[in-house]
Amino acid sequence: MSHDIGAAYDAAADGWRAGPARMYGRLAEAMADHAPVPLDGARVLDAGAGTGVAGRALRARGAREVVALDLAPGMLPRPPALSTVGDLQRIPFRDGSFDLAAAAFSLNHFADPTPAAIELRRVAGALLATAFAPGWDHPAKEAIDAVMVRRGFDAPDWYRTFKAAGGDGDPGPAELEDLARRAGFAHAEAQVLEVDSGLRSPADLVDWRIGMAHLAPFAATLAPDALAEARAEAEAAVEGMPSLVVAIVVLSAR
Numbered sequence: 630m631s632h633d634i635g636a637a638y639d640a641a642a643d644g645w646r647a648g649p650a651r652m653y654g655r656l657a658e659a660m661a662d663h664a665p666v667p668l669d670g671a672r673v674l675d676a677g678a679g680t681g682v683a684g685r686a687l688r689a690r691g692a693r694e695v696v697a698l699d700l701a702p703g704m705l706p707r708p709p710a711l712s713t714v715g716d717l718q719r720i721p722f723r724d725g726s727f728d729l730a731a732a733a734f735s736l737n738h739f740a741d742p743t744p745a746a747i748e749l750r751r752v753a754g755a756l757l758a759t760a761f762a763p764g765w766d767h768p769a770k771e772a773i774d775a776v777m778v779r780r781g782f783d784a785p786d787w788y789r790t791f792k793a794a795g796g797d798g799d800p801g802p803a804e805l806e807d808l809a810r811r812a813g814f815a816h817a818e819a820q821v822l823e824v825d826s827g828l829r830s831p832a833d834l835v836d837w838r839i840g841m842a843h844l845a846p847f848a849a850t851l852a853p854d855a856l857a858e859a860r861a862e863a864e865a866a867v868e869g870m871p872s873l874v875v876a877i878v879v880l881s882a883r
């Protein structure tokens with residue numbers, strides 16, 4: 630399934646930069662305030678980096694060297710950032726290469742994240758990770774996806790598998806702490822935060838949702854007129870909805 634996820638994010642990269650990257654940037658700022666080790670001069674692996682928002686937030690707080698690692702080459706931050714293509718389950722770095730691994734919304738892509746967490750422990754002395762909090766939702770998700778289904782969108786297999794593997798839902802603080810301990814971190818603390826993403830208008834919500842990896846490749850197949858119509862219908866569907874405040878779990882482990 631990793632191959633399909635990597636290909637989907639690769640195909641979504643432009644849509645992601647135009648939409649979700651803004652929300653994930655805010656979430657990365659909130660995560661970076663909970664680093665488990667001093668950031669001044671730290672070497673950081675941005676693990677499942679996407680466009681590199683977590684690495685940027687950590688660099689702004691003093692990290693010296695940030696390396697972005699992701700399955701999807703198209704998502705990776707552009708030079709002069711240091712980046713490499715690779716799988717979190719087989720990280721292409723030596724033991725202890727980093728002071729901190731930051732895994733922002735990447736560990737949730739595994740049916741069992743334990744092997745990836747063990748790899749992160751192997752290469753880094755500490756871990757900062759985020760996931761969506763159990764039960765967090767926003768009505769725009771269902772409304773916008775429904776508009777796209779009416780326009781011919783059919784959820785790709787990897788997304789159905791990913792959703793089904795979620796089972797009882799996203800991991801809570803206790804589950805993320807257990808994961809960190811299983812991976813070999815001696816101290817683990819996780820907490821739920823509510824973060825204002827800054828996305829408020831119907832257009833913001835539509836940019837966010839149609840830039841996600843399950844929808845962006847479909848949206849890219851629509852002719853400009855058809856995409857404009859779909860967007861207008863989606864914006865009407867989310868008119869009056871609350872702005873996007875996201876509940877996340879932040880794990881700090883060392």
Ligand SMILES: C[S@@+](CC[C@H](N)C(=O)[O-])C[C@H]1O[C@@H](n2cnc3c(N)ncnc32)[C@H](O)[C@@H]1O
Pocket residue numbers: 631634635638650653654657676677678679680681682683698699700701704715716717718732733734735738
């Ligand atoms: C939800 S995005 C988050 C990206 C970024 N960390 C952020 O906060 O914006 C998840 C990222 O994890 C990457 N990813 C998923 N599975 C991966 C794996 N097995 N190895 C490396 N990266 C992976 C995806 O390609 C995608 O860029």
